[in-house]
Amino acid sequence: MGDQPREERADEDAAGASSDLRRLFEESSFGSPEAQEAYIQPPPQLVADIIERISAVVDIESYRAGHPIYGQDRQTLSRHVLGETQIHRPLPPRVGVQSDTVLAARRAGLFLAQSREINRAADSIVADSESLLVPGRDLRMMSDGDREESQVLVAQWRELLSACPARAFGMDESARVLTTAAALAETLIANRDEHTALNLIRTAYPHLALLGRSHPVGFDIRRARAEALSELGHYRQAEAALRRLSADEQRVFGSADPRTTMLLLWALVGQDRLREADNGFRSLEDHLSQASGANTLLLKHAQCRHSWLRGRLGLVDESVSDYTRVIVGRTAELGEDHADTLDARHSQQKIQVVAGQGVQALLFLETLSNDRARVQGDRHPDTLETLKHLHLARVQAEPGDDRVVKHAIRELVEIDRIQRERHGRSHPLRQDTAASLRKLLRGEPFSSLLPVSISNEEHGQMVLRPGSSGLSRDTSSTLEQTAR
Numbered sequence: 397m398g399d400q401p402r403e404e405r406a407d408e409d410a411a412g413a414s415s416d417l418r419r420l421f422e423e424s425s426f427g428s429p430e431a432q433e434a435y436i437q438p439p440p441q442l443v444a445d446i447i448e449r450i451s452a453v454v455d456i457e458s459y460r461a462g463h464p465i466y467g468q469d470r471q472t473l474s475r476h477v478l479g480e481t482q483i484h485r486p487l488p489p490r491v492g493v494q495s496d497t498v499l500a501a502r503r504a505g506l507f508l509a510q511s512r513e514i515n516r517a518a519d520s521i522v523a524d525s526e527s528l529l530v531p532g533r534d535l536r537m538m539s540d541g542d543r544e545e546s547q548v549l550v551a552q553w554r555e556l557l558s559a560c561p562a563r564a565f566g567m568d569e570s571a572r573v574l575t576t577a578a579a580l581a582e583t584l585i586a587n588r589d590e591h592t593a594l595n596l597i598r599t600a601y602p603h604l605a606l607l608g609r610s611h612p613v614g615f616d617i618r619r620a621r622a623e624a625l626s627e628l629g630h631y632r633q634a635e636a637a638l639r640r641l642s643a644d645e646q647r648v649f650g651s652a653d654p655r656t657t658m659l660l661l662w663a664l665v666g667q668d669r670l671r672e673a674d675n676g677f678r679s680l681e682d683h684l685s686q687a688s689g690a691n692t693l694l695l696k697h698a699q700c701r702h703s704w705l706r707g708r709l710g711l712v713d714e715s716v717s718d719y720t721r722v723i724v725g726r727t728a729e730l731g732e733d734h735a736d737t738l739d740a741r742h743s744q745q746k747i748q749v750v751a752g753q754g755v756q757a758l759l760f761l762e763t764l765s766n767d768r769a770r771v772q773g774d775r776h777p778d779t780l781e782t783l784k785h786l787h788l789a790r791v792q793a794e795p796g797d798d799r800v801v802k803h804a805i806r807e808l809v810e811i812d813r814i815q816r817e818r819h820g821r822s823h824p825l826r827q828d829t830a831a832s833l834r835k836l837l838r839g840e841p842f843s844s845l846l847p848v849s850i851s852n853e854e855h856g857q858m859v860l861r862p863g864s865s866g867l868s869r870d871t872s873s874t875l876e877q878t879a880r
Contacts (some may be wrong), residue, residue: 533583534583534586535547535583535584535586535589536587536735536772536776536778537733537734537735537771537772539773540773543587547592550592551592553580554595554599557573557577557599558599561602562602562605562606563606567606567607570606570607571603571611571613573600573603574603574604574607574613574614574616574617575616577596577597577599577600577603577617578600578616578617578619578620580593580596581593581597581617581620581621581624582616582620582623585620585623585624585627586735588627588777588778588819588825590624590627590628590823591628591819591820593620593624594621594624594625597617597621597624601617610644610648612648615645615653615656618637618641619638619641619653619655619656621637622634622637622641622659623659625637626662626663626666627824628823628824629666629827631663631667632663632667634659634663634666635663635664635667638656638659639660642656642657642660654680654683654691654694655694657676657680658677658680658697658698658701660676661673661676661680661701662701664676665701665704665708670708670709671709674702674705674706674709677698677701677702677705678702680698681695681698681702684698692729693730693736696722696726696729696736696740697736699718700719700722700739700740700743702718703715703718703719703722703743703744704743704747706718707747707751708747712747712751712753715744715747716744716747716748719740719741719743719744719747720744722740723737723740723741723744733767735771735772735778738764738767738768738771738772741760741764741767742764742778742781742782742785745757745761745764745785745789746781746785748789749761749785749788749789749792752792752841753792754788754789754790754791754793755789755792755793757785757789758786758789758790758793761782761786764782765782765783765786768782775814777815777818777819777825780814780815781825783807784807784808784811784829784832787803788804790803791836795841801836805833805836805837808829808832808833808836809833811829812826812829812830812833815829
């Protein structure tokens with residue numbers, strides 16, 4: 397074959413370069429539908445001005461989320477495309493070297509300007525992810541100021557992540573994003589901020605799609621999502637997600653992660669599948685206690701939730717006794733003021749209140765209420781839950797005292813207001829408060845465990861199930877929201 401004429405080779409090279417640059421340009425945020433139908437040829441000075449302004453914008457999330465410059469530039473470019481100045485129709489397939497090269501250069505300028513910002517944002521996201529993962533980070537135990545500052549940082553990180561496409565990251569960087577998002581989501585869930593956790597998880601999910609849903613790095617964020625759904629009362633949806641995750645874990649690792657198993661059993665408790673969950677918790681505790689290098693913290697979490705389940709099965713005295721062992725263990729390992737220790741103390745007394753035994757819980761709840769206010773703040777969600785059950789215990793202790801009842805109603809009205817503003821009307825914690833208020837206003841006995849004629853083969857006794865106090869999304873119970 398003879399040598400190809402120099403002009404023809406240059407023509408084809410320019411056309412190929414233009415095609416590649418056009419594809420990149422159309423994938424960028426500047427590739428509007430109109431820009432894909434017509435060649436943009438605004439005056440060179442206009443392009444230069446736009447690129448200069450874009451390059452000066454360091455904060456990519458502000459730029460892409462509605463920065464004034466962005467809106468002005470898109471409007472300016474759209475006017476050229478739509479005909480307020482001059483429309484250039486697509487050129488024929490054989491384009492001249494000079495015109496196509498100029499076109500490619502202009503588009504490359506816009507694309508590269510945006511690419512620099514995206515790459516800078518991606519680097520910032522990965523770098524910030526390391527600073528956000530502080531060992532021992534627990535929003536529940538921070539001061540109000542530190543907690544608010546941390547929540548702002550997490551929100552800013554999520555906004556930056558939402559503005560930067562997942563394809564701008566490498567596989568390793570996407571894995572770090574997923575790891576960070578999962579850890580932050582777990583911290584938010586523990587702090588009763590499930591909606592924010594779900595928003596963060598949704599923002600990070602494109603990175604999971606990039607790696608593949610069955611990639612082991614994505615297991616933690618999938619588990620966190622299911623836990624958030626369960627804490628919001630979506631037990632059936634959480635169960636389905638956890639069963640899929642468990643199957644993937646067994647396929648990859650040979651067995652399910654005990655954390656996944658525990659959350660799955662908890663979703664069963666939320667659906668009143670109590671005996672099925674009871675058998676599962678027994679097996680899980682045996683497995684955790686016998687495993688080499690046993691995770692004592694996870695074992696205590698499983699024991700704490702199983703203790704609550706035993707109370708739900710009507711074994712209130714056994715439940716209280718089991719909780720005592722958990723509290724002693726957590727105090728020795730974590731300290732008496734650790735949020736997990738306070739959680740166990742709360743659940744131990746709450747199970748007595750919901751069983752109508754508030755008299756026995758009263759003094760313990762008074763002490764715990766003060767401890768939680770001191771450690772977590774007097775308006776923290778956990779503190780408010782303890783305060784709520786303290787007032788209910790007082791009503792149970794003095795049911796005929798109108799002053800006690802009226803004071804409890806006033807306090808629960810205020811707690812309900814805070815929970816509605818903070819969590820929303822449909823949140824299980826708020827629903828439980830509203831149900832308790834209705835009972836107090838109607839003068840109904842507060843005991844939430846009502847006998848139901850359901851045989852329990854293992855315990856050989858009547859099973860007690862929750863009555864109408866509190867409506868969750870899937871069942872008639874919101875009792876499980878604070879038993880950890």
